[in-house]
Amino acid sequence: xxxxxxxxxxxxHAHGHVHGPHSPLHAHAHKPRALDPADDTADLxxxxxxxxxxxxxxxxxxxxxxxxxxxxxxxxxxxxxxxTISRFEALNLSFKNMCxxxxxxxxWLEDADSSxxxxxxxxxxxxxxxxxxxxxRKKRTSIESGxxxxxxxxxxxxxxxxxxxxxxxxxxxxxEKEVVRVWFCNRRQKEKRINPPAGEGGAGAASPGxxxxxxxAHSLSHGGLAVH
Numbered sequence: 001x002x003x004x005x006x007x008x009x010x011x012x013h014a015h016g017h018v019h020g021p022h023s024p025l026h027a028h029a030h031k032p033r034a035l036d037p038a039d040d041t042a043d044l045x046x047x048x049x050x051x052x053x054x055x056x057x058x059x060x061x062x063x064x065x066x067x068x069x070x071x072x073x074x075x076x077x078x079x080x081x082x083x084t085i086s087r088f089e090a091l092n093l094s095f096k097n098m099c100x101x102x103x104x105x106x107x108w109l110e111d112a113d114s115s116x117x118x119x120x121x122x123x124x125x126x127x128x129x130x131x132x133x134x135x136x137r138k139k140r141t142s143i144e145s146g147x148x149x150x151x152x153x154x155x156x157x158x159x160x161x162x163x164x165x166x167x168x169x170x171x172x173x174x175x176e177k178e179v180v181r182v183w184f185c186n187r188r189q190k191e192k193r194i195n196p197p198a199g200e201g202g203a204g205a206a207s208p209g210x211x212x213x214x215x216x217a218h219s220l221s222h223g224g225l226a227v228h
Contacts, residue, residue, distance in 0.1 A: 047098050048091060054105055055089045059178055061112055065089070072108055147173050151180070155187050 058068060066082035073079035080101075087093050088101050154161070154169055161169070161184065170177040 043099075044095075047095075047102065050102055050106070051089050051091055051098075054109060055178075057109055057113075059176070059182065061116065063112070064176065068105070068108060071112075072104060075108070075111070076104060147175070151183060151187075155184065159184070159188055159191065 058065070063071070064082070065085035068085050069080040069082055084093075084101075085105075088098065088105065091098070093101070150173060151169075158165070163181075166180050166184065167177050170180040173180070
């Protein structure tokens with residue numbers, strides 16, 4: 001029996017995602033449907049695009065995957081675990097579940113944007129999210145005081161860590177790697193504004209090839225990561 005055009009694995013690689021032969025979405029690509037194959041491929045591409053956009057917006061808003069799951073349970077009555085949100089962002093759910101989650105996560109993004117910009121307070125949904133956001137901000141403030149010290153020490157030791165060093169630091173601080181990466185990018189931009197490079201050298205380049213781990217170990221030994 002001939003396969004439909006959208007069954008070719010390339011349909012899921014359009015945006016650089018590599019799905020193994022046992023990937024739920026990959027399996028769906030081989031599943032015949034009554035709809036036009038072109039529509040099916042468009043749906044898959046739309047899901048990939050939304051998953052990528054959702055992750056970027058979530059990180060920019062300052063929420064972890066676990067925060068999203070808890071907030072959705074409070075606001076919409078649908079409790080989702082951190083693992084579920086993570087699998088959605090990685091396109092590692094079945095096509096059916098991806099389609100079910102997409103409108104809920106889309107609604108969450110809209111409400112989060114609205115509440116954070118001050119436009120969602122008029123609705124009960126917006127008010128509920130604002131409350132969740134408020135509690136999240138308080139929680140982040142109490143945590144960041146200790147974590148920021150460790151990040152600053154790591155930055156002063158080596159402002160341009162490798163991907164592996166960022167991953168190690170993120171694991172040590174119980175943070176997402178992407179959040180740490182973005183923090184270093186923003187911190188380097190801030191450093192350029194504060195101390196415009198007048199030439200080679202300077203405090204920021206004191207140890208260009210240094211490792212993050214000594215700075216992190218020093219921070220840990222001096223209680224730099226203590227959360228009060």
